[in-house]
Amino acid sequence: MCGIVGYVGRRPCRDLLINGLQKLEYRGYDSAGISLLADGRIDTVRAVGNLANLRAAVGLDVEGGDGAVAVAAPPATIGLGHTRWATHGRVTEQNAHPHGDCSDDVHIVLNGIVENHSELRAQLTSEGHIFSSETDAEIVAHLIEKHYSGDLTAAVRQAFADLRGHYAFAAMHADHPDTLVAARQECPLIVGIGAEETFIASAIPAFLAETRIALAIENGEIVTVTPGEAQVTDAEGNPVERESDEVLWDDEAAEKGGYATFMRKEMAEQPDAVAETIADRLSASDRVDLGQVEAALTPEFVASIDRIVIVACGTSYHAGLVGRYAIEQWARVPVEMDIASEYRYRDPVVSPNDLVIGITQSGETADTLAAMRLARERGAKVLALTNIMGSQATRDADAVLFTRAGLEIGVAATKTFTCQVAAMYLIGLWLAGLRGTLSDDRLAELIAEMKALPHKIQETLDSVEDRVKAVARAEHRGRFFLYLGRNIGLPICLEGALKMKEISYIPSDAYAAGEMKHGPIALLDDSTPVVCIATDSPILDKVLSNMEEVRARGADVIAIATHGQEKVRDASDLVIEVPATDWVLQPILAVLPLQLLAYHVARMLGLNVDQPRNLAKTVTVE
Numbered sequence: 001m002c003g004i005v006g007y008v009g010r011r012p013c014r015d016l017l018i019n020g021l022q023k024l025e026y027r028g029y030d031s032a033g034i035s036l037l038a039d040g041r042i043d044t045v046r047a048v049g050n051l052a053n054l055r056a057a058v059g060l061d062v063e064g065g066d067g068a069v070a071v072a073a074p075p076a077t078i079g080l081g082h083t084r085w086a087t088h089g090r091v092t093e094q095n096a097h098p099h100g101d102c103s104d105d106v107h108i109v110l111n112g113i114v115e116n117h118s119e120l121r122a123q124l125t126s127e128g129h130i131f132s133s134e135t136d137a138e139i140v141a142h143l144i145e146k147h148y149s150g151d152l153t154a155a156v157r158q159a160f161a162d163l164r165g166h167y168a169f170a171a172m173h174a175d176h177p178d179t180l181v182a183a184r185q186e187c188p189l190i191v192g193i194g195a196e197e198t199f200i201a202s203a204i205p206a207f208l209a210e211t212r213i214a215l216a217i218e219n220g221e222i223v224t225v226t227p228g229e230a231q232v233t234d235a236e237g238n239p240v241e242r243e244s245d246e247v248l249w250d251d252e253a254a255e256k257g258g259y260a261t262f263m264r265k266e267m268a269e270q271p272d273a274v275a276e277t278i279a280d281r282l283s284a285s286d287r288v289d290l291g292q293v294e295a296a297l298t299p300e301f302v303a304s305i306d307r308i309v310i311v312a313c314g315t316s317y318h319a320g321l322v323g324r325y326a327i328e329q330w331a332r333v334p335v336e337m338d339i340a341s342e343y344r345y346r347d348p349v350v351s352p353n354d355l356v357i358g359i360t361q362s363g364e365t366a367d368t369l370a371a372m373r374l375a376r377e378r379g380a381k382v383l384a385l386t387n388i389m390g391s392q393a394t395r396d397a398d399a400v401l402f403t404r405a406g407l408e409i410g411v412a413a414t415k416t417f418t419c420q421v422a423a424m425y426l427i428g429l430w431l432a433g434l435r436g437t438l439s440d441d442r443l444a445e446l447i448a449e450m451k452a453l454p455h456k457i458q459e460t461l462d463s464v465e466d467r468v469k470a471v472a473r474a475e476h477r478g479r480f481f482l483y484l485g486r487n488i489g490l491p492i493c494l495e496g497a498l499k500m501k502e503i504s505y506i507p508s509d510a511y512a513a514g515e516m517k518h519g520p521i522a523l524l525d526d527s528t529p530v531v532c533i534a535t536d537s538p539i540l541d542k543v544l545s546n547m548e549e550v551r552a553r554g555a556d557v558i559a560i561a562t563h564g565q566e567k568v569r570d571a572s573d574l575v576i577e578v579p580a581t582d583w584v585l586q587p588i589l590a591v592l593p594l595q596l597l598a599y600h601v602a603r604m605l606g607l608n609v610d611q612p613r614n615l616a617k618t619v620t621v622e
């Protein structure tokens with residue numbers, strides 16, 4: 001998740017921009033840059049790696065270094081800054097933002113993905129534009145250049161109309177030393193208004209040290225900011241009236257984006273994080289593009305795969321389980337799941353036609369790394385699915401697919417889980433595409449459904465919380481929670497129960513619903529909340545019979561159902577509904593109420609959800 005910060009005002013802004021970027025570091029990044037406009041000229045400094053490298057590149061923190069860009073006389077009072085999390089194009093200084101147009105008059109920073117970048121690049125190139133990076137973002141600078149005839153806002157509006165995807169961007173022009181223009185489509189964008197100065201950012205913490213007056217920009221809107229002012233218009237240029245708000249967060253709340261905890265903040269980031277994970281990989285409507293992965297795992301190798309083995313621990317293991325169902329369903333390759341700490345001690349049989357997928361958000365979990373190494377030593381190809389660039393997993397694998405969840409500070413995995421699930425879906429569809437196991441129509445339909453997931457995740461988070469809180473209020477003093485599901489609903493039960501144990505310390509178990517009658521049914525009485533995953537699927541009727549068995553024992557059934565499914569309503573005591581999607585994709589929505597349930601139960605019990613007892617974020621000790 002990239003970070004944007006912009007400033008226009010009366011103060012020299014180099015340090016304001018870098019300080020703002022520092023507050024956005026939690027979003028994760030691999031390079032950073034700033035552009036400053038002074039004396040009719042824009043100077044840019046970009047650096048690969050962390051902000052220390054950017055600070056060094058502008059001459060900060062270096063003995064006697066004044067900073068080439070920043071001290072250009074007169075000091076710039078308008079500028080843009082960016083932290084980049086690579087999507088299109090490698091991690092290089094050239095691909096870092098800000099990006100300029102052909103004449104370097106327009107500079108932009110962008111968060112998100114421009115889906116139609118290839119068509120636009122081809123068209124702009126044929127019109128004579130020269131590109132200097134491999135990014136989708138640079139297209140925006142050239143589009144603004146193309147449409148510009150003196151009015152920056154009008155040029156941004158026209159460029160905005162040409163773009164498809166999910167993004168937010170901010171632009172400046174050498175002819176307009178008092179104006180920044182920004183636009184939002186799905187990715188967050190917020191304006192901070194101070195005395196004779198205005199900020200633009202992806203998140204409030206970027207400017208909170210400077211001003212507490214914030215103005216939210218909505219989807220499809222364009223904002224033109226000048227010192228101390230902001231004019232919002234819709235995509236057609238009609239003025240939009242919007243009141244600014246005072247942000248009342250203290251420093252600690254600011255770090256948590258105004259949420260009470262990192263965990264809740266990270267749950268709220270899921271739409272954005274999943275969008276980042278999938279978007280550029282689904283830019284075509286008929287195939288999945290896994291970029292660098294495709295260099296190591298060639299079509300010939302993919303055609304030869306006899307078996308996939310997934311190794312992972314904890315929440316990552318549950319993401320793998322969802323992936324198993326999706327891969328088998330779509331790509332018809334047999335998939336085995338292994339808990340990484342078990343795999344390496346059972347002398348596994350490995351063949352060169354095995355693809356082993358190691359899932360580890362941190363990329364540093366000792367058991368998962370050991371399993372990946374063992375598989376590789378024994379001749380399998382290994383694909384790492386991780387969230388952390390430069391982590392050990394990236395070095396122990398033949399190919400790496402990154403989730404792009406940004407940093408996850410809460411110990412309990414939430415947004416990294418949904419991004420892992422999304423990435424497993426991508427792998428499933430990619431394999432199906434290469435192995436020809438889905439018809440073109442079905443593949444296109446699933447890709448379209450995948451693209452809608454970030455919206456649906458947002459819709460779910462917005463709609464379920466009150467109901468979930470009601471359940472938490474009623475059950476938080478309970479002695480035991482049971483989670484039941486079948487097929488692709490089962491991994492979500494395992495994840496829900498893990499979250500409940502890990503942050504609420506309430507004993508909980510997850511069972512394949514069909515197994516309940518073989519023992520666990522003895523646990524049920526009228527004090528046991530039973531959470532059932534009853535989203536649409538070919539075996540929903542089977543799940544419904546299991547729910548009847550539960551109710552017959554007097555236990556309360558809390559069903560997670562697809563919106564509008566009457567039969568589930570009739571068979572449960574309380575229903576929490578999630579939007580409809582393809583049944584294989586339902587888990588990524590169904591897990592959201594379960595994360596929230598564990599969260600609210602823990603909060604009602606007064607527990608520290610960000611740092612559960614006895615747990616650390618990464619388990620690296622053998």
Ligand code: F6R
Pocket residue numbers: 313314315316317359360361362363364365368411412413414498502617618619
């Ligand atoms: C649970 C949780 C853990 C991790 C597990 C693996 O919320 O965070 O179960 O999923 O320790 O960690 P990674 O994915 O870093 O290998």
